[in-house]
Amino acid sequence: MPNQERPITTVLNRLRRPLSLTWAGLIAERLVRAFWPFWTVLAASAAALMLGLHEVLPVEVVWVTLMLAGLALVVFAGFGIARFRWPRRAEAVARMDAALPGHPLAALADAQAIGKGDLASERLWQAHQSRMTERAAKAHAVSPDLKLSRYDTFGLRYVALLGLLVALLFGSVWRVGSVGTMTSGNAPQLAAGPAWEGWVDPPAYTGLPSLYLNDLEGQISVPSGSRVTVRLYGEVGALNLSETVSERTGEVGAATDSDQSFDILRNGELRIDGPGGREWKVFAKADTPPAVEFMEEGVKTTFDGQMSQPFRARDDYGVTGGTAIFNLDLAQVDRKYGLQAEPEPREPIQLDLPMPITGDRAAFSERLIENLSQHPWAHLPVTLSLRVKDAVDQDGTSETLQMKLPARRFFDPLAAAVIEQRRDLLWSRINGHRVTQVLRAISYKPEPGLFRSETSYLRFRMILRKLETRVSLNSLDEDARDEIAQALWDLAVLLEDGDIGDALERMREAQERLSEAMKNGATDEEIARLMQELRDATQDYLRQKSQQAQREDGTDQRGQTPQDMMQMSQQDLQDMMDRIQELMEQGRFAEAQQALEEFQEMMENLRVTEGQGQNGQSPGQQAMEGLAETLRNQQGLSDQAFRDLQEQFNPNSQSGQSQSNEGQSGGEGRGQSHEGQGQGNGAEDGNQQAENGQGSLADRQEALRRELERQRGNLPGMGGEAGERARDALDRAGRAMEGAEESLRSEDLAEAIDRQSEAMEALRDGMRNMGEALAEENQNAGGQGEAFGQLGEQGSDPLGRTPGQGGQVGTQDSLLQGEDVYRRARELLDEIRRRSGEGERPEVERNYLRRLLDRF
Template identity: 70%
Template sequence: MARQNPLTPVMSRLRRPLSLTWAGLIAERLVRAFWPFWTVLAATAAALILGLQDMMPIEVVWVGFVLAGLGLIGFAIHGAMRFRWPRRQEAVDRMDSVMPGRPLAALGDRQAIGGGDPASEALWQAHLRRMAERASAAKAVEPDLALAPRDPFGLRYVALLGLVVALLFGSVMRVGSVSQMGPGAGTDLATGPAWEGWIEPPTYTGLPSLYLNDQKGEIRVPEGSRVTLRLYGEVGALSVAETVSGRTEDVGAATDTEHSFEIVSDGTLSIDGPGGKSWKIVAIPDEKPQVSLVSDGAKTTFDGQMSQPFKAEDDYGVVRGTATFRLDMDEIERRYGLAVDPEPREPITIDLPMPITGDRAEFTETLIENLSQHPWAHLPVTLEFEVSDAAEQTGQSAPEQMKLPARRFFDPLAASVIEMRRDLLWSRDNAPRVAQVLRAVSHAPEDGLFRSETAYLRLRVILRRLETLTAHDSLTTEAQEEVAQALWDLALVLEDGDIGDALERMREAQERLSEAMRNGASEDEIARLMQELRDATQDYLRQKSQQAQRDGEQQQGDQQLSENMMTLDQQDLQDMMDRIQELMEQGRYAEAEQALQEFQEMMENLRMTEGQQGQQGQNPGQEAMEGLAETLRDQQGLSDQAFRDLQEQFNPNSQQGQSQQNEGRDGSQGRGQSHQQGQGNQQGQGNQPGQQPGQQQGQSGEQGQQGQQGSLADRQEALRRELERQRGNLPGAGSEAGDAARESLDQADRAMRGAEEALRQDDLAEAIDRQSEAMEALRDGMRNLGEAMAENNQTQGAQGQARGQFGDQQNDPLGRAPGQGAQVGTQDNLLQGEDVYRRARELLDEIRRRSGEGERPDVELEYLKRLLERF
């Protein structure tokens, strides 16, 4: 009795996946054989639907048709020759090839040896059962429809994109115009005239064109839209009538084969004759843009930076705008230096910032500018905004009367100098009076009037210069501007001074406010003194920030810590001053005076604590962290140099000498140095690998010579030895984080050894990989060391150890506990309050102001644009 083929029952169960696989093979071969055919077909259809045949000479159109027809026929024949109908066995092989062991093929095999042996037959049957189980799990195989190897330029996608665009913006009706180009076109037109037309709105509206053949009834379009009509067939069979263009000259005959005009008013448009149509046209007027000032958010900072919000809108979008300040002569008190007639000056015109992204139909922006040095500072002016749209229509805001926002000077002498500067810029006729006042002010000055002898000498030099120019009648416009600039610089020195002067002004403002509350001053006087205290406090904190930035002895981490602390202090002080003002507004002057006293004590404690911090050195943990950071920078420099040397092996002339892409041999900035080795001393400005933090490059010794003149391998060895020294002095031993930091540094040491060996073998690619591993291990070590320092901070803070020990914990000058990782405060406290949002808004306003200055370089404007898009 013949045995049943084991493949038969399996194939009956796999009928569905086998059919799907077979269909996939058919699709795969159809796509590969006929993709050029449907590509040409889609491109031809796109051209016809878009109406390209109506825009080109008839000869070009027929040549295109012939080429397209030949291409379709050729690709169809080529596809038919290449296409092979797949057999059922090919589908079985495709499905079997993706399964492990090819079970379908195995089920079709026969036992070659051991046919009479029961054991061999039993083993063979077990093998067939296992293959049957595998085959029962077979699934349909997806076809491979990828055509990238056959169409590397993506022509099929280009044709498909053209077809989609044609279907969206064209019309299938345009394909019928091809019949007008055939030999029998005249006969067809004679039997039935035809027409077509379009309405194209102005480009700036962004609206699509309308195909009149598809329109019915009323059509609403913007004013200025252009109508284009074409009449086909016997001349005179069709005619055009319209009342929307308002034309009176060069109208032409109504039966002309082509008409083109603009819509300027409501009316009707009709095509009279066989198959004609009529429409009612509604012309939508283009409204003028509008702009208005927004009072909320208008402010002027202590340094004179003005922020003036405004709102603009237009039906199709605002294109540009300007803000104009005009001197209001009727509101000026004409006395002293302003009594004489002013020299003519042009109004102040500033370009308004426009949104870089988004819709300009309606938006709110902020004009940010500093006009403190303008001659009209603090004088009455009128502010008027003007915006324009793409149709050159303009809209103006109502004139706003104000005093030109500018910086205020609280120091009496600085305010006097600024007033004399204003008078001099008002008119050169004021020069004798200005010189007289300055001489009177500077004659036998009292102690403390001038902050320093330098300020006094600067004033006397300016005075002599002004008197000399006046005496010789040589005070030209250029000389006037020069003297005015010198007076401005002097006023800044007198006003700002140093941090001690700022602290003294803040104390004086506190005393005046306290005295006013005790004497029962008016609400307006107290509000003015409170504002002076706010300004003086902000000036003091700003001086502290500038002093920290000018201090070159602090490391980068200390500077960030100081900046974070400065922000935190400013927010707390601002909250306390808000509390004082609230108490005064409620009439609780006793409590307000007590709060003011606490404010004074807090500022005094802050000043004393800063003096103590300046006298203390760094703890071992901070020193270790700084040393590792310096090692990481040196390793980065060596890796950069190795990468540049690797580049020069393939391009010897690339980036030699000093350039924007050349940062020197050790990662510092080069100074005219080639990357080629053996060309003398390196002239980078950073510490060399292996150098201790704080050491100078001019230090003598073998290690310094290696860092400057040695090969890459020698410098890598010196850096590794420095890491060994740092690892031996690493604090935090015994803790989990400290041990993890040591393990990371061990990994960095092994990676550096590998980089050194690769450099000695001139294998730069391997060296760069090992250096990258070393840098990653160094970062992990610094992270673990920071965690160890934080753990030590918590432990020693709980034990109450004295200040000055490694990682000790203490409160800051305002009585707050520091966070982990040597950070002041925590993120929970740092992110509360309005200061974060106010600072973010100020930064965004500054970016917008700079983005509106067209004279800035294109590279900077592009960078500002990316910032606005991101934030």
């Protein structure tokens, strides 16, 4: 019978790789245990030599220590060789077998001792062997046990390793060679390698890296003000430093001092004399002043007087800020009428130039955007100059630009007259009597149509009476003058823009008169006159609607101004009216009457959808507005908690008193509450207390959480995945508010701020998903949407966003409102960056500021 291969042989052939790894682990384990004292002494000796300890100790102590270290290395090496035993293959198999349940490898190496020849016994043995083979197939390499804690109870190996790492970082391998030059009774000589080190650190604002002098030769070109640091090693006096770049004239240390620092202020030479010395020619690059200039392309002024002046600025290392200065060019003023008097002194107009939020400020282009329509110098000759500065407070000034101060123009004769008298009153209070005379002459027996409404006439007379009283009593001080000037401005705007309601009424009356004329068989001349009246009334209404849209909405999500959109809508209406007139001229009065009814229905739909913006809101819109108000209030609480955290860790920072510290409500800091003062939308007393900024932060957080629970209970029915996501997001917001409340009660402000941030993020997700759910419902209901603000134009949601095609929620519109919000955003980011870089602030505050920078 031929010899069969034993099962253990087959299994071990399959386990060759894990067996080899286990065997290598046994070798490493025995090497570590046998030779750890040897490499511990070796590492400690190398660390001591690289750190230069032999240079500060007596020669006798150094040599005795080296001899003892050498003897210890020989002893520990012999001890390790004697102790080390090369592992056998069977030991690796036994270690692998010990890691398996049932020791299958040992079982496979056994042979059947009894029962041979018995069929049942042999089958039982084969089944046992098969089971052990399956277990052995799961064998894997066993990790070596490299722990030496029971041998090295004091952790000497870690001490030696730490010393070696320190020596590699701060020491020098070249110092080891200096041991050979040490003789009895003499100090150590200079090492064969470099015995000095030097660095050049450019000013921080340049953003340039440091230079290592040991790697440089010949010429060096660095910014003026760079800091030079040189360290001399070895015997004092063997090396010395000389330089002509610092302009130092005061107390200067010796040229052989081991540690020297100075600033590069001019061109010159830097030299290290002695063994291994070197010489450099240093060129100090002066920091050039920044430059700024006007750009001719892109200059424009909108219909309401908002100017846009492009400019370009540059600096070698970056512009840090700038100012635009307007000065009255008195020599160019046409001194007529109210401008004959000497003007009252006024400070120049100074506006901060917008800076890029991100990116390089070494060269950039920006736009100065501002509306100065209400300034006393509006439309008067002025000079404009731009001034920028860099990190070292060097100024750069542009050329002076002569211009008339951009402002809104008034085309209505009465409005233009009111604005002119307002200008004369602001020019000098001496003109007060003259202004009253002119205004009274304007309003004396006014012709029909001069004033658009009785309201404007009554306001005109009230302003005139108040001004006459002040002038007659000689009590026209600056405050009263400014108050009257503001009233005149509001009156002029009313006279110029008119009342949209009046325009609608005139347009409807024109439609009715034309309809009656066609029914009664009026003459062609009469119909033509009524048709022209309808055209004029419609054009007047659309013009006023366009101006109102520009003042309130800006630009729409397609980058198209409302005026452009209104012009397209106006063209559609003109086409309809042309069609009506053409039908009437052809004698097809029935078709003309039907077209006129369609025109009336279209305008009626426009008026209905406009009226739904306030009182006709859907439940979904009301819920969205309530959540938006809750989000604003939560932002205010978070701002207050952050200021309390600042004052807790930095009482002298006066974080709440900065004039630029503008809170959610828009007010300045001064330690006051900055949370939103929104409408409660039916909130309970606790929420009203939170809105008014009363009570502790925890109580106000609790009231806000309860208000959110009330709003969640009143949500309209929303189906689909978007509605479910909205509810989940609001649930997360409620839990985050509860966590913030608990943290506030335990006075853990940092944790409370984190929870409040989570609550705000969840609220934003909920509002976004809720908007998508409402859009889906509107689309399923026939695509009518909430309302159409203009012809074919969908209305905006409570966040100011316009639904896109197909009811999808989204917008490219800017959700920021107010004047120059981009500059405000840049100021906030710059302030956060500045505070996050101040090392004296608490770590918890700086961590919070870094999280803000990461998020925004």
